[in-house]
Every structure is written in structure tokens, then in C-alpha cells.
Amino acid sequence: MSPSTMARKPIPPVMQADVVIKSKRRCPLCVFLDGNESERPGQIAHLNGDHSDNRFENLVWLCLVHHDKFDSTTSQTKNYTQVEVKTYRDMLYAKYSESEYSKEDIKLVQKYLLNYSQMFAYLFHEYSELAFKIDHNVMDILADIRDFWHTSDLRSFNPAIREIQDHIANNVTGILGIYEINMYDLVGNWIKFDNQRFSHDILTRKREEARGFVDAIAGYYKQLERIAVK
Ligand SMILES: [Zn+2]
Structure with missing residues (x-):
């Protein structure tokens, strides 16, 4: 090495x-x-x-x-x-x-993962492209989490689970911060980085940021998955 x-x-x-x-x-x-x-x-x-x-x-x-x-x-x-x-x-x-979580806790985590399964799949598959373009339907889901997470039915009452979910919500908010309004355009179904007017370096930096947020989300996602299979 x-x-x-x-x-x-x-x-x-x-x-x-x-x-x-x-x-x-x-x-x-x-x-x-x-x-x-x-x-x-x-x-x-x-x-x-x-x-x-x-x-x-x-x-x-x-x-x-x-x-x-x-x-x-x-x-x-x-x-x-x-x-x-x-x-x-x-x-x-x-x-x-073992037995750290109640049946209700576990059910809620399962429901949460199912409800956001498409969003998670999208983030984990598209993380390298995320800063360049994002499906605007996915962006709506992210924005929904950012704006309404704290009152969501899917937010656990178990403090340990809630903490993990809140970390995910914070990283989702981080991802949304990448899409600075003057640098992105709506093109068909995509929110796309304007690479005519903005430099490749900016995009590279944004890609790194996106990756950091998605990595963090992936870590928390795994924790929830481990809870969900109990
Ligand atoms: Zn020791």
C-alpha cells in the first residue's frame, strides 16, 4: 500500500x-x-x-x-x-x-423504510450524478422531508430511532442545499446544473458534497435496516 x-x-x-x-x-x-x-x-x-x-x-x-x-x-x-x-x-x-426496541418501534421503522424506499434507492444509485441532475419528483420528496419531517407520523417516539431518522433528515436538507437556485434549471423532468454558465470546479465540489451527505445517509439507513429485521 x-x-x-x-x-x-x-x-x-x-x-x-x-x-x-x-x-x-x-x-x-x-x-x-x-x-x-x-x-x-x-x-x-x-x-x-x-x-x-x-x-x-x-x-x-x-x-x-x-x-x-x-x-x-x-x-x-x-x-x-x-x-x-x-x-x-x-x-x-x-x-x-436484543430487545432494545418494541414491536411498535420495529414496525414503524419498517414502514418508514418502505415509504422512502424509492428515495433511498435513488440516492444510493444516483449519488455520483446527484449534483449534476436530480429527478424533480425525488426532489419533492426530499423537500417534503426537509419541511415536514418534525411533524411526520413516521418519526419514531423511541429516542434512539428518532435520532437516526433526524440525522437522515438533516442530511437530506444538506443535499437540497446543493441546488442553488441560480445554478440549476428545470429541464423536462430534471433539475439540471447549468454547465454553460458555471464551471466544472463548482460541479466537482458539489459532487463531493453530495457524496458526503449520501454516505452519511447510507450509514444511518443501515442502522435502521438492522432494527427493521429484528
Ligand atoms: Zn478491554
């Missing part, structure tokens, strides 16, 4: 929150090896050792002692392996996700 890909990239706050909440700041090695289930000061570790790989899959909350041991694993010492740590992490997540 080249030095630049190994460079330390900060873990996005959204992802940090996901790890901290899922683990409840419990270290999986403390819980399953030492039977110690108390909250401990810790840090987020990268399972595969690549500090630029900030996928949720690759992250784990470890107490300082276990983090140190895990990071210092060399061929001489038989410290914890990736597989071991990953297994205990998944066991921890499974343990804490």
Missing part, C-alpha cells in the same frame, strides 16, 4: 458515534474474556490495522489496555488476532441489540 493510502484519516464523527453507541463504550475483550461489563475509557481501533479504513465493519471500541495489546501484536507475541476481536465485537453488538 502506498504511504498516502496508509495515512491516518480522522474517523468521521457519524461513524464514531455509531461505534460508541453500538458498543455502549463496552470493550468486547473485557466483556467476553474478563467478564467485565462496565463502561471503560477507550478508543476506536481499526481491525485490519489500516488507519484510513474507516468503514463501520473495520472499527471497534477497545479499552485502553486492550487497544494497546491489540495494536502491539507482533509475530513474537500471541496477542489478539483480528478474527478474535471481530468475533467478540459482533457478539457484543448482538448482545446489546
Whole structure:
């Protein structure tokens, strides 16, 4: 791997929150090896050792002692392996996700995902084109979320679920911010970037912004999906 890909990239706050909440700041090695289930000061570790790989899959909350041991694993010492740590992490997540939600909570999440399934599918498929053009029907759905989300029937009473949904709504609002009115035109069914009058650099910046918002939404979407299948 080249030095630049190994460079330390900060873990996005959204992802940090996901790890901290899922683990409840419990270290999986403390819980399953030492039977110690108390909250401990810790840090987020990268399972595969690549500090630029900030996928949720690759992250784990470890107490300082276990983090140190895990990071210092060399061929001489038989410290914890990736597989071991990953297994205990998944066991921890499974343990804490049981019966956290009522049947009504789960039903509502299912309904929410179904109701917005087309919008999510569109965002996840079209994210690279999003800044250039967007179907105006989809934009209407996004605008509806931006303007009316706080009074929506699909907004959960469960604070944990509501928080995830609110994050999605905030990122939706972020996406809409991309479409500055003077830079876009309605062309048929599309809201399209005016690339005659505005530079490619502007569009590139907007593409990056769009990607950031959609990435965040995808992370929250996955969390809701995990709740919906319980
Ligand atoms: Zn520990």
C-alpha cells in the first residue's frame, strides 16, 4: 500500500458515534474474556490495522489496555488476532441489540423504510450524478422531508430511532442545499446544473458534497435496516 493510502484519516464523527453507541463504550475483550461489563475509557481501533479504513465493519471500541495489546501484536507475541476481536465485537453488538426496541418501534421503522424506499434507492444509485441532475419528483420528496419531517407520523417516539431518522433528515436538507437556485434549471423532468454558465470546479465540489451527505445517509439507513429485521 502506498504511504498516502496508509495515512491516518480522522474517523468521521457519524461513524464514531455509531461505534460508541453500538458498543455502549463496552470493550468486547473485557466483556467476553474478563467478564467485565462496565463502561471503560477507550478508543476506536481499526481491525485490519489500516488507519484510513474507516468503514463501520473495520472499527471497534477497545479499552485502553486492550487497544494497546491489540495494536502491539507482533509475530513474537500471541496477542489478539483480528478474527478474535471481530468475533467478540459482533457478539457484543448482538448482545446489546436484543430487545432494545418494541414491536411498535420495529414496525414503524419498517414502514418508514418502505415509504422512502424509492428515495433511498435513488440516492444510493444516483449519488455520483446527484449534483449534476436530480429527478424533480425525488426532489419533492426530499423537500417534503426537509419541511415536514418534525411533524411526520413516521418519526419514531423511541429516542434512539428518532435520532437516526433526524440525522437522515438533516442530511437530506444538506443535499437540497446543493441546488442553488441560480445554478440549476428545470429541464423536462430534471433539475439540471447549468454547465454553460458555471464551471466544472463548482460541479466537482458539489459532487463531493453530495457524496458526503449520501454516505452519511447510507450509514444511518443501515442502522435502521438492522432494527427493521429484528
Ligand atoms: Zn478491554
